[in-house]
Amino acid sequence: MNTWNDLKYKEVLVVDNKNLAKDAYILTFKRTFNFVAGQVVGLGINTLIEPRLYSIASGENDDYVEILYTEKADGKLTPMLSLLKKGDKILVSSPFGSFTENNDSPILIATGTGIAPFISMLKSGKGRAATLIHGVSFPDYFYYADYLEKELGDRYIRCCSKFYSTDYFNGRVTQYIQEHQVDPNKKYYLCGVAEMVVDTRDILISKGIPYRNILAEIYF
Numbered sequence: 001m002n003t004w005n006d007l008k009y010k011e012v013l014v015v016d017n018k019n020l021a022k023d024a025y026i027l028t029f030k031r032t033f034n035f036v037a038g039q040v041v042g043l044g045i046n047t048l049i050e051p052r053l054y055s056i057a058s059g060e061n062d063d064y065v066e067i068l069y070t071e072k073a074d075g076k077l078t079p080m081l082s083l084l085k086k087g088d089k090i091l092v093s094s095p096f097g098s099f100t101e102n103n104d105s106p107i108l109i110a111t112g113t114g115i116a117p118f119i120s121m122l123k124s125g126k127g128r129a130a131t132l133i134h135g136v137s138f139p140d141y142f143y144y145a146d147y148l149e150k151e152l153g154d155r156y157i158r159c160c161s162k163f164y165s166t167d168y169f170n171g172r173v174t175q176y177i178q179e180h181q182v183d184p185n186k187k188y189y190l191c192g193v194a195e196m197v198v199d200t201r202d203i204l205i206s207k208g209i210p211y212r213n214i215l216a217e218i219y220f
């Protein structure tokens with residue numbers, strides 16, 4: 001975690017804080033910096049609570065920055081983020097991070113809000129012919145689904161673990177990967193909580209993907 005002293009923080013005004021689904025929001029503010037898709041910012045509401053890191057979910061050239069986040073009921077920051085309204089002030093760091101490498105036809109694998117850096121990459125015109133595998137517990141959390149269906153078509157693979165439907169793969173991302181063929185020549189980008197990233201990486205390695213072809217961003 002970054003403390004207030006590590007990075008430069010600026011006050012910016014909230015433009016929108018849209019509730020997408022239970023406990024899931026997109027926070028929007030005007031872009032005042034350049035960044036590379038895949039990078040994160042530190043975010044806070046005042047200097048009394050340590051800032052937290054969030055992947056940028058908008059495109060490199062978009063006028064506004066979008067942050068996709070879920071409220072953790074017992075968390076310190078997100079219950080306060082969820083109360084933000086248009087015109088409220090937040091503190092935002094300069095962008096940083098190195099989860100930014102891009103290749104053609106990558107395999108992007110995310111759970112929950114871990115989809116954010118991939119949305120940024122796609123909206124920035126990167127990762128040509130990408131395949132995206134997104135795992136969620138309930139279908140309401142298929143964030144940006146309309147955009148992804150349009151952008152990726154059959155290369156947008158949805159996995160849902162707790163609500164049965166014929167519309168998507170029923171089960172976790174790890175189960176999907178276990179049951180399907182993988183291509184050792186492709187790059188695999190993983191983003192989400194530690195357990196998913198570690199389990200997915202282990203499965204990919206066991207299926208012959210070289211370690212150097214797996215890149216990961218862990219949301220701890």
Ligand SMILES: Cc1cc2nc3c(=O)[nH]c(=O)nc-3n(C[C@H](O)[C@H](O)[C@H](O)COP(=O)(O)OP(=O)(O)OC[C@H]3O[C@@H](n4cnc5c(N)ncnc54)[C@H](O)[C@@H]3O)c2cc1C
Nearest residue numbers: 052053054055068069070074075076077078113116219220
């Ligand atoms: C590189 C990176 C990018 C990220 N990007 C995103 C993103 O795009 N969207 C997003 O929603 N999140 C993202 N995160 C996670 C985010 O930074 C916060 O951790 C998250 O929003 C929770 O913040 P909080 O202050 O509400 O909860 P916290 O107060 O940090 O608590 C989070 C959870 O951990 C538990 N917890 C807290 N302290 C302890 C402890 N000492 N021991 C055990 N459990 C504890 C709490 O009970 C709670 O359930 C990212 C994290 C990283 C590292």
